Amino acid sequence: MFDLIFLGTAACDFSPLLKTECKERFDNNARRASSMLVNGSCLIDAGDHIIDSLRIAEVPLDNITDIFITHIHSDHFNPENIARIAEAKSDSLRLWVGDKAMIPQIPNTEVIRTEDYQTITTDTGISVTGLTANHDPAACPRYLFLEKDGKKLLYATDGGWFLNKTYFFLQNKGLDLMAIDATCGDYVGDFRMAEHNSIPMIRLMMPSLRTIGALKENSRVFLTHIAPSLHKSHEETVKIVAPDGLEVAFDGLKLTI
């Protein structure tokens, strides 16, 4: 079973309201850097806003045992913030990154490097597999496939489309939940096609993901890593994608799968 909290759901164009009226609260239209808390102790990504997000979600920093990093862009990997989490702990923090990720030393942190498509089961009982993503290669990008007690989730950001090996890894996985990069809104022709998705790209991928059994009938698919400047409001986007069977994540969203 997974207890999940979306701690942030934005791409990089952060709202100025985060510094003023939304400083101490989540807001559907002032999203923070994308991150997810898994089972109260594991983070997927810890970027520019993670300290604020954890405070607002009322999660003490020393509850965090493991951080799984998708890639080393600063909205997903902020070494100063990770150092603050590590500093709050009496034992060391485990930081999981791709084998080629170039990262600085962080005190009180044990770095665990895994190759893409290699599955590791953590002390928390969660199995994690990094799957190469179609994104800036210098940032060592990977989607993360997590499995526990037969429940399966894919955290698929940042990236555009699916690389061949990653797509076929997902064959017949029957995901319970997929959180997918939706940086760009409901239009075509954006230049970011080879590194981020738009809503029309996700619409095209969904039937194929079902055909190969990556998604099952009742899989829940959430858009995340949303660039506010490329999207309509949260409320409008919810309506736009509902007919496609898609849901829109928001900061503070809690789910159990």
Ligand SMILES: [Zn+2]
């Ligand atoms: Zn990003």
Ligand SMILES: [Zn+2]
């Ligand atoms: Zn990125």
